Amino acid sequence: MTESAAFLTALRLSDSMLPVGTYTASYGIEQYLNEGRIETTGDLADLVAGYLRGIVGPAETVALGCAHRSAAAGDLDGVLAADERLAASTLPAEFRESSTKAGGKLLDLLADADGPFEGAAGDELVEEYAAALDAGETAGHYPVILGLLCQRAGIGRREAALVGAYSTVTGLLGAAQRLGRFGHTEIQSALSGLFPTIEAVCDRYHDADLEAMCSFAPLADVMGMRHERADRRLFMS
Amino acid sequence: MGHRDVATVGLGGPVGSGKTAMVKRLVPRLDDAGYNVGVIANDIMTQADAEQLQASFEGRLPEDLVAGVETGACPHTGIREDPSMNLAKIDEFTERHPDLDVVLVESGGDNLAATFNPELADYFMFVISVAEGDDIPAKRGPGVTQADLLVINKKDLAPYVDADLDLMERDSERVRGEEPTVFTNCKTEEGIDEVVDLIERSVLFA
Numbered sequence: 001m002t003e004s005a006a007f008l009t010a011l012r013l014s015d016s017m018l019p020v021g022t023y024t025a026s027y028g029i030e031q032y033l034n035e036g037r038i039e040t041t042g043d044l045a046d047l048v049a050g051y052l053r054g055i056v057g058p059a060e061t062v063a064l065g066c067a068h069r070s071a072a073a074g075d076l077d078g079v080l081a082a083d084e085r086l087a088a089s090t091l092p093a094e095f096r097e098s099s100t101k102a103g104g105k106l107l108d109l110l111a112d113a114d115g116p117f118e119g120a121a122g123d124e125l126v127e128e129y130a131a132a133l134d135a136g137e138t139a140g141h142y143p144v145i146l147g148l149l150c151q152r153a154g155i156g157r158r159e160a161a162l163v164g165a166y167s168t169v170t171g172l173l174g175a176a177q178r179l180g181r182f183g184h185t186e187i188q189s190a191l192s193g194l195f196p197t198i199e200a201v202c203d204r205y206h207d208a209d210l211e212a213m214c215s216f217a218p219l220a221d222v223m224g225m226r227h228e229r230a231d232r233r234l235f236m237s
Numbered sequence: 238m239g240h241r242d243v244a245t246v247g248l249g250g251p252v253g254s255g256k257t258a259m260v261k262r263l264v265p266r267l268d269d270a271g272y273n274v275g276v277i278a279n280d281i282m283t284q285a286d287a288e289q290l291q292a293s294f295e296g297r298l299p300e301d302l303v304a305g306v307e308t309g310a311c312p313h314t315g316i317r318e319d320p321s322m323n324l325a326k327i328d329e330f331t332e333r334h335p336d337l338d339v340v341l342v343e344s345g346g347d348n349l350a351a352t353f354n355p356e357l358a359d360y361f362m363f364v365i366s367v368a369e370g371d372d373i374p375a376k377r378g379p380g381v382t383q384a385d386l387l388v389i390n391k392k393d394l395a396p397y398v399d400a401d402l403d404l405m406e407r408d409s410e411r412v413r414g415e416e417p418t419v420f421t422n423c424k425t426e427e428g429i430d431e432v433v434d435l436i437e438r439s440v441l442f443a
Contacts, residue, residue: 017318017319019319019320019321020321021321021322021325022309023308023309023311023314023319024306024308024311024322025309026309069290101325102321103323104323104325105325111436143443155417156305175310178309178311179310182312229284231283231284232282233284233307234280234282234307234310235307235309235310236307236309236322
């Protein structure tokens with residue numbers, strides 16, 4: 001049984017109220033819409049399922065799981081390795097920037113002695129990781145820091161993976177909803193329709209070795225790169 | 238050196254009220270007064286807008302101290318509930334320019350309920366224009382009532398849009414208590430010196 005405090009922290013980390021700027025990232029969704037490639041909620045749900053199978057599962061969840069496992073073992077190098085490999089697996093510059101900016105903000109919340117995660121302040125591993133980030137020795141990707149935080153908060157690895165994947169999915173759907181014209185009930189239906197895929201990729205990847213990490217979503221990567229030069233931009237990525 | 242080490246002035250207000258025009262008037266004055274200034278504009282939606290904004294400060298501000306921040310179609314969130322990306326941009330500014338004195342943060346265009354997060358803006362000015370209706374102060378929107386400074390811009394247009402400036406002044410006093418209200422005309426620069434004076438006294442000499 002999950003402890004109540006851990007469960008509440010999991011809810012908190014999945015909540016769009018968490019002030020880490022993830023609402024400014026669309027990870028290519030804005031460009032899909034700019035180019036008229038998404039017409040219906042069904043198109044959108046299919047696309048997000050593709051993100052889950054191509055990026056969120058095999059890259060982000062692997063990184064999150066490795067960070068979580070390494071944090072449990074007090075292994076800073078393992079956390080840093082997850083960060084490095086995720087950076088190398090994320091091709092569009094804006095995807096990396098969105099992830100590291102949100103990651104940096106999450107770490108600020110986590111590591112700030114006066115901040116809202118005071119239990120983590122003074123944690124040796126968190127401090128060492130923050131020092132590495134300050135020194136430019138690691139990138140600070142969001143899934144890695146989320147894995148670290150979840151482990152410290154007592155959230156299990158599989159649940160941590162679900163938190164990460166769910167947050168990413170609602171971020172993508174929310175971005176589409178703010179740019180396109182999708183009904184709120186349709187978006188909720190799309191979200192529940194994606195639950196089996198969220199669960200499947202988290203089950204498959206949350207315990208995977210770092211060497212298994214890969215990312216394959218070529219059109220999303222192209223959209224992410226084209227977005228850098230898009231004439232209209234409401235999102236950072 | 239980071240966002241906590243530099244003074245920040247937030248400019249909110251409805252679309253078209255003159256926030257950008259105000260920023261363009263404030264920057265030369267603050268620059269001439271010897272302050273190192275940075276400018277962040279939220280929701281510069283097109284590349285043309287971004288280039289135009291940078292060009293307007295050419296010769297005054299380094300290009301890397303004039304930046305846009307995207308707010309994911311949530312302009313109020315960007316200045317209120319979650320100003321993370323604005324704070325991250327200020328951190329970038331201060332890393333490159335440790336001698337920075339003040340950053341002007343212009344919101345992406347608001348409704349009357351928008352306010353600046355106090356952790357983002359040390360000083361919050363809300364800019365409305367007479368052309369949006371002379372009943373705006375009386376509506377008591379949080380932007381109007383909670384701003385450190387209310388600016389009522391485009392005062393020269395009052396006769397053309399049937400706006401009663403005396404009514405706006407009375408209502409502003411009534412809903413804002415002791416907090417100041419300044420009438421401006423950014424085209425003729427009327428009232429701008431008073432705005433600069435208030436900013437200087439409130440956040441730069443504080």
